[in-house]
Amino acid sequence: MTSYVEALEHLNQTVELHEKWDLEKISQIIARPNATNIQIVGTNGKGTTALFLQKILCAHGFNVGLFTSPHLVNVTERIRYNANCISANEFGKVYMELRDIFDEKQLSYFEKLMVVAAEFFCRHPVDFVIWEAGLGGRLDATTAIKNDIVLFTPIAKDHSEYLGDTLEQIAYEKFFVSQYAKKVYSSPQSQIVQNFMQKQAEIYCKEIFFIPQVSNFYIAETGTVFDIDNQKITIPMLGKHYAQNAALAWNAAQQTLKQKFSVEAGKQALENAAWPGRLQIVQRNADKYVFCCAHNMHSLQSDLEVLKVLREKDILSKNTGVIFAVTRNRPAQQHLQMISKIFPNIVVTAANAQHPIPQELQQQNYAIANEFGDAVRVLQKQGIHDYLIIGSIYLVGEAYKYLELEVRS
Incomplete structure (x- = not known):
């Protein structure tokens, strides 16, 4: 545990300077996992979408890495391999091995954790790695991976001091990441955002698959009930927005796995998924x-x-x-x-x-x-x-x- 304590002390001394984001700097040092890398970008719902997607892929027998933020209690919650968070010992070991690089490059708190996650995933057999973007997209550290697949959750106004005051400016910062991807999926968006995304997709020569609104939705004491592919599904989280996040993950997994996709496995994965808080x-x-x-x-x-x-x-x-x-x-x-x-x-x-x-x-x-x-x-x-x-x-x-x-x- 000594290395974990030392790692936390070093990490917590990090000074956050958003105005010094430098994607080129992190691109030079990050290790890209040998897997299908998937980036989740948007204003809200990124964490639950990432969780749903990981659960579905794991239910099909794949090894899946997951990087999310922020954490509730322990920083190890941000880095998961299949059903488990990275252990404190392994986090400390990987972090301390990278400490000199962190000092030399003056990485942010988020960037340090992402580099640790990438190195950790490179040391384990992974079929998929899911990266939840932190803030924005264009200059977000997760974009340095140049992901194979991108999922967009709803885009709305937030962090205007960094991303811009209009929906178009914010959508530009986020949709920028799609130029690297082979496949792009999106939750339903406002008309302004959807029109902008479609215009940008033409520039990047990309096709976007917009997920339809979930149907037959209602809230029960056991969770949220809705239909996907003629299947009635109940997720533990409460709200139509969580059902929509589940639908985004479902459709992306279905399109990615094709004939290997099992409706029953996907259904059980969603019904057993829980995202604390x-x-x-x-x-x-x-x-x-x-x-x-x-x-x-x-x-x-x-x-x-x-x-x-x-x-x-x-x-x-x-x-x-x-x-x-x-x-x-x-x-x-x-x-x-x-x-x-x-x-x-x-x-x-x-x-x-x-x-x-x-x-x-x-x-x-x-x-x-x-x-x-x-x-x-x-x-x-x-x-x-x-x-x-x-x-x-x-x-x-x-x-x-x-x-x-x-x-x-």
Whole structure:
């Protein structure tokens, strides 16, 4: 474990400088796994789409590497081989072997982890490696792999300070990656984004396969029910957007595997897939915790539609207490206004030690708690037993630590 501790200490000292992205630099040092490399790009739903695709491919007997971000509790969650996260020992070993290169090239936190993942996958037999893009696409480290297949989840406005203020600018940054791919698949997009993608596809001489909207969709207590290929499927995650992510993964796997694709294997894979913290409900005696990682306007709107249904079905009580946190550069006031229309009892707290409560929220008429445990106690004193944890994946991570939950998928 010594190398793992040393690796974390070195990694956590990394200074993040987005304005110094340099794809050429990481391209010179990264090892490309000898496999079919698949990149997941978009604004929301990348992680669940990546998970669904990995589960489907593994169910067909393939060895699959998976790189995602961010993590809830441990950094090892970001690098997975089939059903398992990389072990702390192996992470530490690979990282420390690469440490001198990291220092020389001055890589970012995300870039370091991706290089570790690539090296790890090169040391194991892999048929497919799935890379979830971090931010954007054109200059994202995952693009250095020059992936064989690209999947686009819904594209919306987010990270405008890096990607641009318009949907066309953001779509350009993301769709740029498709020029390297042999196959391109996309979830349904807004008309503006779809038109732009089709024009760019003509420039890159690429054909895009747009996945149709899922049909016969509804939310049940066991999850989300919908149809694919005349099969009724139930996934553990709640919401049509998760069903659409599953459909994207299903179609990409089906087109890739062709005659080898098994409908039954695909169905079982989706029904057994779980992505912690994504509209996840955890019962602890009389207390119910609902975790929601939505952190931008697009994802928050989608999740609130589901949460409203849960309240109408009495799966969540009318007096559910909200524990809210947000990271910098997020429209916190707009998020709170949207949430308070459904759940008005809100306690604002810090996302984690690195993301304190924004100053403007401390001056508003909200209950304030320094950390997650304090927020729970504020609501407990009001006799509340249903808790909605929302606004930041870092806050969900803090809740996982507080409740001593294990991250499983």
